[in-house]
Amino acid sequence: MPSIDETLGQYSELFILLAAMAYTVAFIAFCWDLATSSKTIRSVESRLAREQSEQKVLAGAGAGTSATGSAGKAGAGASVETADEAMVYTKERRVAARIGVAITIVAALVHAAGVISRAIAAHRVPWGNMYEFCTTGGLVVAVVFLVVLTRKDVRFLGSFVIGLVVIMLCAAAIGFPTPVAHLVPALQSYWLIIHVSIAVIASALFTLTFAMSVLQLLQANREARARAGQPERMGFLRLVPSALSLENFAYRVNAIAFVLWTFTLMAGAIWAEKAWGRYWGWDTKEVWTFVIWVVYAGYLHARATRGWTGTRAAWLSIVGYLCVVFNFTIVNVFFSGLHSYSGIQ
Amino acid sequence: MSETPKTPETPASDAPQTPGVEQAGPAGKADAARGWGPAKKDKMPSAKNDVALPALGFVGTLRWIWTQLTSMRTALFLLLLLAVAAVPGSLFPQRPANPAVVTQYLTDNPETGPWLDRFQLFDVYSSVWFSAIYLLLFISLIGCVVPRAIQHWKAMRSQPPRTPRRLSRLPEYGSMALPSSLEVTRESAVDDAARLLKRRGYRVEVRGKDGAMPSVGAERGFLKEIGNLVFHVSLIGVLVSVAVGGLFGYRGQKIIVEGESFVNTLVGYDNFSPGSNFHEDQLEPYSLQLDSFDVVFDRESDTHYGQPLDFTAVLTTKESPEAEPEQQTLKVNEPLSIGGTSVYLVGNGYAPVVTIRDGDGNIALQGPVVSVPNDGAYTSTMVIKVPDAQPEQLGFVGFFLPTAVEGSDGVAVGSDPDPFNPRLYLNGYYGDLGLDEGDPKNVYVLDTSTLTSMSDGEDEAGEFSLGAYESYELPNGLGSVKFDGLKRYVALDIDHDPGQAGALVFSTLAIIGLSASLFIGRRRVWVRAGTHEDGRTMVEWGLLARGEDPRLEGESAALRKLFEKEWLANQDQQADNNKSAVGVKNS
Numbered sequence: 001m002p003s004i005d006e007t008l009g010q011y012s013e014l015f016i017l018l019a020a021m022a023y024t025v026a027f028i029a030f031c032w033d034l035a036t037s038s039k040t041i042r043s044v045e046s047r048l049a050r051e052q053s054e055q056k057v058l059a060g061a062g063a064g065t066s067a068t069g070s071a072g073k074a075g076a077g078a079s080v081e082t083a084d085e086a087m088v089y090t091k092e093r094r095v096a097a098r099i100g101v102a103i104t105i106v107a108a109l110v111h112a113a114g115v116i117s118r119a120i121a122a123h124r125v126p127w128g129n130m131y132e133f134c135t136t137g138g139l140v141v142a143v144v145f146l147v148v149l150t151r152k153d154v155r156f157l158g159s160f161v162i163g164l165v166v167i168m169l170c171a172a173a174i175g176f177p178t179p180v181a182h183l184v185p186a187l188q189s190y191w192l193i194i195h196v197s198i199a200v201i202a203s204a205l206f207t208l209t210f211a212m213s214v215l216q217l218l219q220a221n222r223e224a225r226a227r228a229g230q231p232e233r234m235g236f237l238r239l240v241p242s243a244l245s246l247e248n249f250a251y252r253v254n255a256i257a258f259v260l261w262t263f264t265l266m267a268g269a270i271w272a273e274k275a276w277g278r279y280w281g282w283d284t285k286e287v288w289t290f291v292i293w294v295v296y297a298g299y300l301h302a303r304a305t306r307g308w309t310g311t312r313a314a315w316l317s318i319v320g321y322l323c324v325v326f327n328f329t330i331v332n333v334f335f336s337g338l339h340s341y342s343g344i345q
Numbered sequence: 346m347s348e349t350p351k352t353p354e355t356p357a358s359d360a361p362q363t364p365g366v367e368q369a370g371p372a373g374k375a376d377a378a379r380g381w382g383p384a385k386k387d388k389m390p391s392a393k394n395d396v397a398l399p400a401l402g403f404v405g406t407l408r409w410i411w412t413q414l415t416s417m418r419t420a421l422f423l424l425l426l427l428a429v430a431a432v433p434g435s436l437f438p439q440r441p442a443n444p445a446v447v448t449q450y451l452t453d454n455p456e457t458g459p460w461l462d463r464f465q466l467f468d469v470y471s472s473v474w475f476s477a478i479y480l481l482l483f484i485s486l487i488g489c490v491v492p493r494a495i496q497h498w499k500a501m502r503s504q505p506p507r508t509p510r511r512l513s514r515l516p517e518y519g520s521m522a523l524p525s526s527l528e529v530t531r532e533s534a535v536d537d538a539a540r541l542l543k544r545r546g547y548r549v550e551v552r553g554k555d556g557a558m559p560s561v562g563a564e565r566g567f568l569k570e571i572g573n574l575v576f577h578v579s580l581i582g583v584l585v586s587v588a589v590g591g592l593f594g595y596r597g598q599k600i601i602v603e604g605e606s607f608v609n610t611l612v613g614y615d616n617f618s619p620g621s622n623f624h625e626d627q628l629e630p631y632s633l634q635l636d637s638f639d640v641v642f643d644r645e646s647d648t649h650y651g652q653p654l655d656f657t658a659v660l661t662t663k664e665s666p667e668a669e670p671e672q673q674t675l676k677v678n679e680p681l682s683i684g685g686t687s688v689y690l691v692g693n694g695y696a697p698v699v700t701i702r703d704g705d706g707n708i709a710l711q712g713p714v715v716s717v718p719n720d721g722a723y724t725s726t727m728v729i730k731v732p733d734a735q736p737e738q739l740g741f742v743g744f745f746l747p748t749a750v751e752g753s754d755g756v757a758v759g760s761d762p763d764p765f766n767p768r769l770y771l772n773g774y775y776g777d778l779g780l781d782e783g784d785p786k787n788v789y790v791l792d793t794s795t796l797t798s799m800s801d802g803e804d805e806a807g808e809f810s811l812g813a814y815e816s817y818e819l820p821n822g823l824g825s826v827k828f829d830g831l832k833r834y835v836a837l838d839i840d841h842d843p844g845q846a847g848a849l850v851f852s853t854l855a856i857i858g859l860s861a862s863l864f865i866g867r868r869r870v871w872v873r874a875g876t877h878e879d880g881r882t883m884v885e886w887g888l889l890a891r892g893e894d895p896r897l898e899g900e901s902a903a904l905r906k907l908f909e910k911e912w913l914a915n916q917d918q919q920a921d922n923n924k925s926a927v928g929v930k931n932s
């Protein structure tokens with residue numbers, strides 16, 4: 001077995017810290033974007049609304065002209081204007097969001113350097129303990145986010161997603177610090193590569209849909225308030241697509257993530273058969289993986305069940321994600337079981 | 346179940362209904378209840394199943410129950426219930442996995458423990474309530490799948506539905522006009538369209554060829570539905586496979602010390618759990634001998650010094666008593682297949698070799714005694730029972746340290762997993778070991794209640810420690826103990842599971858079916874052609890998807906491209922007509 005390169009391991013930890021700091025800056029930029037953009041939108045709207053009401057006075061009860069049509073509707077509270085449903089980029093300049101994306105790219109590069117150098121230092125895949133799951137998982141979340149950004153304008157998710165990445169990196173550095181080391185015999189299997197990598201990707205996708213489902217609930221609430229003619233409270237939601245398109249987008253991503261999770265479950269069972277002699281034994285980790293699977297199966301069913309689409313489905317998606325987090329943190333740290341690979345002494 | 350034929354007793358359809366599509370024509374209307382068209386939420390009056398129960402009679406009631414059980418809402422409810430019901434199994438120790446921990450829990454919680462036991466919280470996954478949930482779920486599943494399969498069978502054998510009157514009402518719509526100079530008649534246009542759609546994997550039917558508005562109906566994506574059915578049926582297959590494993594399988598544990606061997610017979614096992622239909626002659630009498638067991642610990646890392654890196658057992662195996670012996674290695678994650686079983690390396694430890702003489706001076710016990718490691722430094726607990734000792738039976742409890750280091754307070758601790766300074770620390774007892782009553786006793790626990798300690802009061806002569814090759818004279822002429830050597834042992838799990846292959850096949854089918862169901866688009870396309878007064882041929886088409894289909898728009902665009910290529914490609918030759926065909930996209 002080749003020796004561990006401990007110096008490189010230390011550099012890796014440094015890269016991760018630097019990446020965490022850069023992500024924090026990106027996070028602030030995204031928050032700033034939400035705050036300022038919604039303020040700009042609001043001031044433009046109130047101006048348009050004023051103009052429109054003046055026009056109304058002039059034109060009697062006539063409808064708004066085409067120039068002020070859409071904003072006028074929002075100003076009148078008849079319908080809620082939201083960001084583009086298709087989530088395509090518009091010409092509008094959002095400086096803060098651009099800064100956020102740029103810094104996220106830099107942070108992801110440093111982050112990738114950290115993860116890769118750790119892998120080189122250990123001569124193996126960098127997902128053998130909690131520290132490594134968090135750092136590698138965070139990288140996957142960030143990269144998936146950036147990849148989606150090339151096709152859709154989901155910058156409104158930036159503060160949520162990058163905020164979660166910051167939390168993951170802090171959890172790794174503060175909660176589960178583990179120096180580089182070889183794997184114990186139980187983990188020396190190619191199933192580690194397959195099972196855990198797919199689990200990490202699935203979790204990253206669930207992270208994205210979690211953020212979307214939370215926004216969906218907020219947006220649905222805002223839409224309901226607007227329909228009821230109440231004033232709006234969370235202006236930043238104007239940058240966010242409508243609850244329905246959030247739901248549809250989250251559904252598509254959840255469907256992919258669910259297939260990957262099913263695969264994780266199966267690969268885990270095959271590995272368990274190889275390592276422990278039974279493919280299923282209701283070990284705590286297995287129980288929670290199963291619970292997560294069933295909750296998301298429920299989510300997919302909910303989407304085909306009348307009365308369960310929309311808000312209720314979003315709640316199931318959120319509960320599913322909370323189970324993912326629980327499975328990763330509480331179960332790994334506090335529950336004893338065969339999966340005691342957290343690396344925490 | 347979204348496709349169950351609606352009986353009058355069925356109060357409400359569970360399918361997402363699509364009011365927007367209902368005006369699309371007779372086809373759309375008929376299909377709206379089956380999930381065709383994009384899901385529209387919250388537009389529906391939330392029709393609860395709170396219809397007053399009419400007097401249904403016995404059969405009617407059964408039917409009503411069946412309809413309820415196989416409704417999508419019940420399936421959802423049972424799924425969520427299953428998720429919740431699985432959780433307690435991770436909170437409380439479970440008998441099948443950890444019987445000793447459960448016993449300990451019951452001793453520690455005499456008040457609540459028995460109550461938890463009454464509700465089967467220590468056997469969650471075989472409990473009445475857990476089983477009830479999943480059995481109901483699977484019954485519901487069968488009730489869903491069967492009618493759905495029949496429905497789909499019919500759908501697959503029928504022609505695509507009638508062309509809606511107004512294609513522009515469909516979620517995706519496109520049209521183009523072909524200048525008369527192209528000489529594409531409305532008949533040839535629908536024929537071309539049918540051919541192109543067929544090549545794209547659609548099932549097509551041309552209708553009204555003689556009329557003024559001939560059209561093509563096309564449908565594709567039957568695999569989506571088949572995938573869904575395969576997925577759900579495979580889940581039943583997985584469940585059955587698990588049950589088969591539980592009925593006909595067996596599983597046992599065996600500890601083998603270096604140099605010793607094991608024969609696959611009932612008496613050969615330390616522990617044996619047969620499935621309920623197990624028969625003893627299922628066991629094939631192969632044998633395993635542990636030649637050596639090699640371990641590698643990390644000697645380079647500062648932070649993980651002494652962490653295990655590799656365990657390798659070298660075994661001599663014989664398929665049957667007469668077979669040729671063969672040498673094989675067994676590692677963690679690399680089980681051995683022999684005689685219909687799989688053999689797994691699940692643990693290892695030290696077996697110090699001791700010689701114990703009794704009060705009469707005879708050797709009452711000689712050989713390796715298995716110790717149970719408790720930590721990474723192999724600090725191992727030991728129990729030695731000497732039932733053959735005369736005149737008094739002897740017993741010892743204590744621990745073994747491969748590398749003993751005495752701290753400043755005089756307490757010895759283990760500091761390394763390799764045997765650099767092996768020491769035994771024992772407390773002696775004598776009296777009746779209670780082994781003669783015949784009820785099985787745990788070999789790793791010494792019940793000292795019927796024994797007398799060799800140390801009493803001031804005299805601690807019964808507590809002693811031994812280094813390698815040292816011996817100790819027990820007090821009061823009870824005998825002596827000698828530490829002669831050290832061997833390693835392996836703990837093996839031996840498992841025969843006839844359901845395993847089935848479980849693998851069905852879960853693989855499940856994941857394939859699932860992917861087909863989620864990612865294949867089920868779509869219908871209609872193309873209609875007509876002739877404009879000025880002689881141009883007008884072609885229009887509309888698309889409808891089953892459920893959510895984000896790629897429907899792309900499909901429409903792809904069709905437009907295909908049509909343009911088919912009809913307008915040679916337009917360049919007719920320079921003057923160029924550009925006169927304009928595609929109108931109506932959204």
Ligand code: HEM
Binds near residue numbers: 304380483486573580
């Ligand atoms: C063992 C329990 C079950 C599990 C784990 C499960 C899982 C799933 C999953 C993951 C999907 C989404 C993928 C797909 O569309 O094929 C799905 C869809 C579906 N399930 Fe189940 N299911 C179960 C039981 C049932 C039962 C009891 C019913 C009937 C009441 C049912 C009816 C359906 C239907 C109709 C769909 C298609 C929904 C659509 O058209 O989008 N399932 N199921």
